[in-house]
Amino acid sequence: xxxxxxxxxxxxxxxxxxxxxxxxxxxxxxxxxxxxxxxxxxxxxxxxxxxxxxxxxxxxxxxxxxxxxxxxxxxxxxxxxxxxxxxxxxxxxxxxxxxxxxxxxxxxxxxxxxxxxxx
Amino acid sequence: xxxxxxxxxxxxxxxxxxxxxxxxxxxxxxxxxxxxxxxxxxxxxxxxxxxxxxxxxxxxxxxxxxxxxxxxxxxxxxxxxxxxxxxxxxxxxxxxxxxxxxxxxxxxxxxxxxxxxxxxxxxxxxxxxxxxxxxxxxxxxxxxxxxxxxxxxxxxxxxxxxxxxxxxxxxxxxxxxxxxxxxxxxxxxxxxxxxxxxxxxxxxxxxxxxxxxxxxxxxxxxxxxxxxxxxxxxxxxxxxxxxxxxxxxxxxxxxxxxxxxxxxxxxxxxxxxxxxxxxxxxxxxxxxxxxxxxxxxxxxx
Numbered sequence: 001x002x003x004x005x006x007x008x009x010x011x012x013x014x015x016x017x018x019x020x021x022x023x024x025x026x027x028x029x030x031x032x033x034x035x036x037x038x039x040x041x042x043x044x045x046x047x048x049x050x051x052x053x054x055x056x057x058x059x060x061x062x063x064x065x066x067x068x069x070x071x072x073x074x075x076x077x078x079x080x081x082x083x084x085x086x087x088x089x090x091x092x093x094x095x096x097x098x099x100x101x102x103x104x105x106x107x108x109x110x111x112x113x114x115x116x117x118x119x
Numbered sequence: 120x121x122x123x124x125x126x127x128x129x130x131x132x133x134x135x136x137x138x139x140x141x142x143x144x145x146x147x148x149x150x151x152x153x154x155x156x157x158x159x160x161x162x163x164x165x166x167x168x169x170x171x172x173x174x175x176x177x178x179x180x181x182x183x184x185x186x187x188x189x190x191x192x193x194x195x196x197x198x199x200x201x202x203x204x205x206x207x208x209x210x211x212x213x214x215x216x217x218x219x220x221x222x223x224x225x226x227x228x229x230x231x232x233x234x235x236x237x238x239x240x241x242x243x244x245x246x247x248x249x250x251x252x253x254x255x256x257x258x259x260x261x262x263x264x265x266x267x268x269x270x271x272x273x274x275x276x277x278x279x280x281x282x283x284x285x286x287x288x289x290x291x292x293x294x295x296x297x298x299x300x301x302x303x304x305x306x307x308x309x310x311x312x313x314x315x316x317x318x319x320x321x322x323x324x325x326x327x328x329x330x331x332x333x334x335x336x337x338x339x340x341x342x343x344x345x346x347x348x349x350x351x352x353x354x355x356x357x358x359x360x361x362x363x364x365x366x367x368x369x370x371x372x373x374x375x376x377x378x379x380x381x382x383x384x385x386x387x388x389x390x391x392x393x394x395x396x397x398x399x400x401x402x403x404x405x406x407x408x409x410x411x412x413x414x415x416x417x418x419x420x
Binding site: 036051058 | 184186390391394395398401402405406408409412413414
């Protein structure tokens with residue numbers, strides 16, 4: 001069970017970080033310390049989302065977990081946008097926090113769906 | 120135009136002819152959401168299984184992914200399993216429909232042993248079956264005993280037509296009795312009759328006991344297929360090649376529950392709570408780091 005949980009949380013976080021960092025880079029954020037907020041924000045939100053989806057699958061198995069994934073994704077976009085915006089106000093070099101949050105989360109979610117379909 | 124209409128009329132006619140036959144051959148469980156959703160992934164197995172789980176019990180779950188137990192079976196309960204589903208961890212689940220939706224659900228087939236029956240017998244003795252036509256007639260009361268396989272202990276009494284009926288697949292058992300296979304006769308499916316003595320009881324046919332086919336499930340008088348037995352910590356009565364009396368053997372097998380726990384997402388409430396606490400810790404630490412990072416940006420400005 002422990003191995004299963006480590007794989008579930010670990011792989012999900014690593015893939016999300018990889019995708020969102022690439023997206024952040026493509027959106028113009030410089031590599032290095034400037035990407036640290038993106039890493040921390042994902043460490044904050046990803047395990048919570050994965051945990052809630054896992055609990056959903058255990059307790060509400062009959063209902064497709066897509067029904068919780070989508071609202072959660074919307075909440076995550078909002079939370080990440082708020083943090084990025086707050087960071088940007090404090091001097092972090094991110095010109096468009098809203099775009100970063102939407103594009104990065106949208107891409108990572110779509111990639112996740114694609115990977116689960118291919119498995 | 121007329122040709123086209125005739126062609127389609129023939130096609131529709133053929134389809135109408137075929138559809139009811141299919142419906143008659145394969146019964147599908149109704150009202151099970153999981154089966155409806157995973158119908159394409161389920162395999163038709165059409166077999167009777169016997170409950171043989173660890174601690175003498177088998178849990179019936181709402182679905183292979185659910186933790187909700189809808190019923191608990193004691194060892195020895197017979198259940199007809201129509202379809203099986205293999206989950207992501209390779210665990211095979213069978214659907215059971217009791218007719219009562221609240222008691223119907225899915226059982227782990229690792230905790231069930233397949234009942235030894237006519238089909239199993241045909242598979243095991245395939246090379247000893249002969250295609251020949253024999254006429255079976257009943258006794259003076261037109262009584263014939265139907266057996267699940269040659270050497271089975273239980274039988275069903277059937278009154279047949281005085282002129283008898285023909286069968287086309289035979290088997291000669293170890294005592295020299297000729298048996299014939301009944302595919303279907305008056306609602307009776309997959310049976311055997313003894314052609315030499317159609318109304319003779321077990322003791323008459325086998326005064327010294329019959330060859331044990333399959334394995335007697337420990338603690339019961341039910342015969343099951345040997346390789347489907349879940350060997351728990353208790354000893355199993357296994358096949359004796361010579362007589363009906365079993366011998367004791369049995370190596371403890373690994374517990375499929377433990378195996379399942381390692382490979383599936385099934386978790387108890389304690390584990391969920393523990394994961395929740397760890398995640399709360401991660402959230403707290405990350406929030407603190409984010410606050411520090413924000414401050415560092417502010418200082419630089």
